Amino acid sequence: MLKRGLPAAVAACVALSGCVQTRQFADLQFTPPSGDYKLLVLRPDVTVGSITTGGMVQPRADWTDQARASIIAALKAQQAARGGNVTIVERRNQLPGVGEQELADVERLNFAVDQSIVEHKYLGNTLPTKRRIGLDWTLGEDAVRLGQKTGYDYALFMHAEDEVASGGRIALGVLGLAGCFIGFCAPNVGGQQQLDYASLVDLHTGEVVWFNVVTAGSQIPGIKFGDLRTPEGAAQMVERLLGRMKPGKAIREQQKLQAQERR
Amino acid sequence: MTRLTRRLVCIAAAAALSACSSLGGGDYGFSDYSLVRVRPVSVGDHSMIVTPPRPWNRHRPIFFEDIRQVEDWTQNGPLLDGISFVTGLKNGKSLIRQRRSANQQVPLFRSNMTPPEIAAMIESLYRVRGGAVDFRTLSLKPRPFLGTNGFQLDYEHLDDDELWRRGRVVGTVINGQLYMILLDAAKSHYFDATLRDFEAIVASARLKA
Amino acid sequence: MCGRCLELTRRSLLGGGAIAAAALHTGVAEARVRPQDMVPLIGPGFRPTDTDEKGLWKEMDRVEEEVAGSNLLITDPKITNYLKTLIATVGGPAAQDFRIYLAHIPDFNAMMFPTGFAVVFSGLLLRMRNEAQLAGVIAHEAGHFLRRHMIRSWRDEKRKTDIFSIASMAAGIGGAAAGAYLGDYVQLAELGTILSLFKYSREMEAEADAMGIKNMAAAGYDPMEMSNIWQQLIGEEEASARYRGKHRHKGGIFDTHPSEGSRMVDLRADAIELTVPGKKYENYRERYLATIGPIRPLLLDDQVKLNDPGASQYVIETLAQDGWNGLLRFYEGEVWRLRNRPGDEVRAEQSYAAAVAYPDAPADAWRWHGISLLKQGRTGEAKGAFARYLQMKPDAPDAAWVRQMAAS
Numbered sequence: 001m002l003k004r005g006l007p008a009a010v011a012a013c014v015a016l017s018g019c020v021q022t023r024q025f026a027d028l029q030f031t032p033p034s035g036d037y038k039l040l041v042l043r044p045d046v047t048v049g050s051i052t053t054g055g056m057v058q059p060r061a062d063w064t065d066q067a068r069a070s071i072i073a074a075l076k077a078q079q080a081a082r083g084g085n086v087t088i089v090e091r092r093n094q095l096p097g098v099g100e101q102e103l104a105d106v107e108r109l110n111f112a113v114d115q116s117i118v119e120h121k122y123l124g125n126t127l128p129t130k131r132r133i134g135l136d137w138t139l140g141e142d143a144v145r146l147g148q149k150t151g152y153d154y155a156l157f158m159h160a161e162d163e164v165a166s167g168g169r170i171a172l173g174v175l176g177l178a179g180c181f182i183g184f185c186a187p188n189v190g191g192q193q194q195l196d197y198a199s200l201v202d203l204h205t206g207e208v209v210w211f212n213v214v215t216a217g218s219q220i221p222g223i224k225f226g227d228l229r230t231p232e233g234a235a236q237m238v239e240r241l242l243g244r245m246k247p248g249k250a251i252r253e254q255q256k257l258q259a260q261e262r263r
Numbered sequence: 264m265t266r267l268t269r270r271l272v273c274i275a276a277a278a279a280l281s282a283c284s285s286l287g288g289g290d291y292g293f294s295d296y297s298l299v300r301v302r303p304v305s306v307g308d309h310s311m312i313v314t315p316p317r318p319w320n321r322h323r324p325i326f327f328e329d330i331r332q333v334e335d336w337t338q339n340g341p342l343l344d345g346i347s348f349v350t351g352l353k354n355g356k357s358l359i360r361q362r363r364s365a366n367q368q369v370p371l372f373r374s375n376m377t378p379p380e381i382a383a384m385i386e387s388l389y390r391v392r393g394g395a396v397d398f399r400t401l402s403l404k405p406r407p408f409l410g411t412n413g414f415q416l417d418y419e420h421l422d423d424d425e426l427w428r429r430g431r432v433v434g435t436v437i438n439g440q441l442y443m444i445l446l447d448a449a450k451s452h453y454f455d456a457t458l459r460d461f462e463a464i465v466a467s468a469r470l471k472a
Numbered sequence: 473m474c475g476r477c478l479e480l481t482r483r484s485l486l487g488g489g490a491i492a493a494a495a496l497h498t499g500v501a502e503a504r505v506r507p508q509d510m511v512p513l514i515g516p517g518f519r520p521t522d523t524d525e526k527g528l529w530k531e532m533d534r535v536e537e538e539v540a541g542s543n544l545l546i547t548d549p550k551i552t553n554y555l556k557t558l559i560a561t562v563g564g565p566a567a568q569d570f571r572i573y574l575a576h577i578p579d580f581n582a583m584m585f586p587t588g589f590a591v592v593f594s595g596l597l598l599r600m601r602n603e604a605q606l607a608g609v610i611a612h613e614a615g616h617f618l619r620r621h622m623i624r625s626w627r628d629e630k631r632k633t634d635i636f637s638i639a640s641m642a643a644g645i646g647g648a649a650a651g652a653y654l655g656d657y658v659q660l661a662e663l664g665t666i667l668s669l670f671k672y673s674r675e676m677e678a679e680a681d682a683m684g685i686k687n688m689a690a691a692g693y694d695p696m697e698m699s700n701i702w703q704q705l706i707g708e709e710e711a712s713a714r715y716r717g718k719h720r721h722k723g724g725i726f727d728t729h730p731s732e733g734s735r736m737v738d739l740r741a742d743a744i745e746l747t748v749p750g751k752k753y754e755n756y757r758e759r760y761l762a763t764i765g766p767i768r769p770l771l772l773d774d775q776v777k778l779n780d781p782g783a784s785q786y787v788i789e790t791l792a793q794d795g796w797n798g799l800l801r802f803y804e805g806e807v808w809r810l811r812n813r814p815g816d817e818v819r820a821e822q823s824y825a826a827a828v829a830y831p832d833a834p835a836d837a838w839r840w841h842g843i844s845l846l847k848q849g850r851t852g853e854a855k856g857a858f859a860r861y862l863q864m865k866p867d868a869p870d871a872a873w874v875r876q877m878a879a880s
Contacts, residue, residue, distance in 0.1 A: 116343055120340050125293075127338075129298065129319065129338065141452055383810070387810065391777075396578075
């Protein structure tokens, strides 16, 4: 729900020369999943397009298929390295035991929750009751029910916010991650401010336990952050988004203490 | 512009000044919200006093957009939940600022409104301004409030982000002025999670002598 | 108050108050496009072969999945099958390929997506007076698909945007001017914004009109009805603007389509051209009324509750041309009640009183009638009205309050 004038303002202000940054928030008690866990990745959608000289992005079905395949492979590999079991659900009717409407409802609530996290954690519009307590948002009972029905431990939602492309709307799915990461959506003047995020929900409690935002503003085409169509590029993106999952604050302090004791 | 929008523009502008600036203010930065502590606090135009059972977040009034008689609190952010206070809304006034020239208007409050009319006014607010595409009244019944014969309205609505939200209002008209406390939250989890707070706040509400 | 009320609402996003329909975009070109010159550019079972179009289709598949799964849809099978039959009748060679969805949104709008799925808003159903008019709108939308307007306008935009211009981005609707990346599926209520990417030129609108009216007439519908739609819409917009003391074009729903008047004129000429003397043309009004009858109270409710008195009044009066009844008198009363200007309380009272005289008066008419009587001090009669309300709707949501009123 962003106003039309925003893309201009944003584009005019983004004068970066290629910068990728991430910022993670986690539950204080968060430990990145490891060992034998089951992860559900919901409807990641990757679209890759080429930039015409006019600055238009033209979706390319063949590149999209390549990138989608690479990302999914990278996700699986990355999670396998952690010891987990990943299932990627691309369409709403692909989750056995769960109706499309039920899944849609969880996604819609998650969308509102994620928007709230971005607003109140990342964009500085802090809620005083949530200061210094890490990540304190939940999807509630519906997510727990989803976990019970499907047997998954975690659910990963991936989102992209593309002000320019969607005319000021926040879009769902991992679209455009590809586009802007690899500089494809970077025309000569200014760039698209891309705000992509991933949220990890613990399906035993329904809580959002980890959240990561990646922004990539690239001005000059040719600055590549790794071509998503290639396995290497996809792995790099996945690693950036998910790989460096840090434990939550309380756990980190515990680990620090343990490290100190050993000395 | 929405708050989200304003925030984004500020960040982007800041980003322009350095090659790679850090993301957002994190836990510390300019916020639209201030803390409401667990003690009696006056709300709206300060004619009503309530006591929350736990800390809440109060939205700072925005001069041109908010009206003095209305105050908004939230626990998890306005997309997920919110408690609003209406204090001493006078005859002929609106719950929300609107342009006279707007095609679709939220009806003005009238002192002789019966509870069904007040309920209809709230429904219009959600349909005309809140983006609700469907609004259902679940129940309307008498309920004492602020020492008078008030009403309780329960409703739910489907909004343009395809999320169902539920609401409860407790209100009354005193000396021709409207007093209400309203809870609106996502139907999944968030309404139930904040209902107890709402009821406690309603029970604690009193008018300044 | 109402946490999201300060955010942009769907309506304001849909271009200044009501509709930013790509479907109802700027009017016709200077020279009228003749229906007989319109031929479909695709055949049955069409699939894209060009790379850019294939990419577009893939995007649109996701949009369609979202639309089909939206909880903003009206899924009453009687009505959805009716719409499916209509689009199959006027859809030309693509008749069997179309999908059509009905959205529970009170705006007058209908749109066609590049892959052949159409979305019709419930506000449209409220305003169409007969099946021919509804078929005409659907035929117009189908015309956009048959003449490949979406991909053509997409390609036009690409050609035009030589220089990525921030100014054009700001000026454009959404990303349209810069022809930005299509993005992903959208929430149903904000489709108007995404569709702005397919900005139809005036020529394209004229083509869709001509293609549509041709297919409509070929199916046996009275082609003049397509022109009548515009007449009704202009009337409504004038009523709405007049109420606000505004000129129709300022801030009205047709802000971006100043030449609907000329479209009406051109369509009238088309209709005359297409009419075969001696052939019988139909508008199937009875069938239409019978099919949408059951949801008409819902449609009226949505419209009236938008509190746009000029437009609502006009709509009700237009429907009343087929005869007043309890339902229409009740909603007439609702329009006054919500408008609530000096004197409106009395007008509403009169309408409610008139409504309850009809056998089909909805239960709510009795409740509001009772409240009106109460305010006039006619307590005894009010209690009678409340009793009648409770008898009709013993489980009404506000039964508890009404019971108290009736008892006191």
